[in-house]
Amino acid sequence: MNSEFISPIGKIKQINGKCISLVGSDIDTDRIIPARFLKCVSFDSLGKSVFKDDRQTLKGRHPFDLEENQNASILIVNSNFGCGSSREHAPQALLRWGIKAIIGESFAEIFYSNCIAIGIPCFTLSRKSIQDIQKYNYHKELFLEIDLKKSLAISKDFNFHLDIKESSKKMFLSGNWDATSTLLKNENLIERKNNDLPYLKFSTDL
């Protein structure tokens, strides 16, 4: 776990780091951050509680506890990662542990949009490629240099192309991934919509 946390900001073009593989499909957000840790009014202290119950069950053998994975920042996962609850606490906990990017076969939708909203690019790859990377990473340390513009990951032994939603890619490259300011630019249009929607006039007491 990285001790000093700095929230991502601005343009994200390049992510370099050590990979950490987490094998398993349908890993839900309750497992990423169990509900009892949601009793907080800030995200600051979530990093240490990431995968808390899974880690306790595995008594030190969980990937997030292994010595060789400390300071890793690129998470390699299988399919439907982050399914279940909409809790942003899940990607916030990963971010605060030190994760800067995730590569997986597929992601649950709300988890994906939460990641993008807080500056964690999520890339997809075929099942086979993910399994190959995880196998390689099981035996050897894997450092990746991810070039977001080229959607390319470069390592000592092999290079591969990554898929990322075009809209997410553009946001990170331009640095406009803080949605609030982008949305506020259309203030006039928002006002107009607020005046035009038929149902907003139906309920007088709202």
Add this chain to the structure above:
Amino acid sequence: MSQDTLFDKVWDLHKVSSLPGGSDQIFIGLHLIHEVTSPQAFGALKDKNLKVKFPNRTVATVDHIVPTDNQSRPFKDNLAEKMIEALEKNCLEHNIRFFNIGSGNQGIVHVVAPELGLTQPGMTIACGDSHTSTHGAFGSIAFGIGTSQVRDVLATQTIAMNKLKVRQIWCENKLSNGVYAKDLVLHIINKLGVKAGVGFAYEFAGPAIEALSMEERMTICNMSIEGGARCGYINPDEKTFSYIKNRLCSPKNEYWERALLWWKSLKSDINSIYDDVIKLDASKVEPTVTWGITPGQSVGINQQMPLLADLSPNDQFIAEEAYEYMDFKPGQSIKGTPVDVCFIGSCTNGRISDLRVAAKVLKNKKVSNKVKAFVVPGSEKVASEAKQEGLDKIFRESGFQWREPGCSMCLAMNSDKLEGNQVSASSSNRNFKGRQGSPSGRTLLMSPAMVAAAAINGKVSDVREFISK
């Protein structure tokens, strides 16, 4: 690409702009907030020096952290007390309507908004909770959002989102006696899988859906997210309109007439185009129970848990993990599985009709002495209606504990938790590892009627045997 579905119509109506990068800016007609996913969003507003744009479009209640045994303040749990205080403060500061404990209208956000008449056809509804899909039962487009998006809705009343594809799930015929909406939705998720819905809105349609009450429709839409679909909806009809009529926040007098006219124009066209259509026969659905660690891992009550060889390679992987965690064996019957805890409640099945069905099974019966059973009404209104009908008495006399409203053991953020590797028969929505508060706790999802039957026998049972007696 879908065309002329209800989803397309509502999406287009609420589109504010096309954003650079390809997503749309969507106006949110109704924003619901609760204590767990909103404090950081209010914090972010403060950091950015922003105000809540339209405070009257946001409504708050408190549900996730509330104790169900003693709700007097301050809460015994200091952290829970801090969270409710933060919500009270934020609502007061930003002039947001808040249905607090004791107001008569507090409860699980997805139970409260429909019963207040806030949830209406043709709206977009967002909430920092994945089960926001519930509100789609009224023909609204409703979905869960994360805290950053809660911040965006507070600040701009809009969010950035990619338009979803639309899959119609056509349910032929009708559910048979003793089979409920919960069984149908568990069946659908089992057939389609837990990730098939990613990128889709689910339109539930067909005779079996039309025959359902509004509360049953909410159960169906509620669990769309368990199939991966962020949004699920049903075209509105007369049942929808009569449910909404005369509720606290529903349109009144001439507004009612205008609303009705507009709502009636809102449905998928006969010739609308879907990205995908799935058909299934609802009459074939049995009472359904989950045996694993995803809501897709379920079987009919008279079936056996699947053999690994019968599953696809990807499903085998998670099935093996599930069998190990649940301590079940492939080929084993679900019927007869002993249970330790029985829980009736949640945004899926904590409404008055759910309590009525369970009470009917429990009347003049006793809960097994091996079982701890409790019922948590979905809202203060559900609780008071149940008391008027004497349901609380039936539950208590059978051996169920009668609790105060909240989310409770659906996600175990309060003190209602499983212990050790206890097995729970639960009317909630998620059977994830550790979901109900114990890292080794085991959850079997089923309908409230099936939970009642399991409570009486102390083991998973076919509720139809109680109904026919």
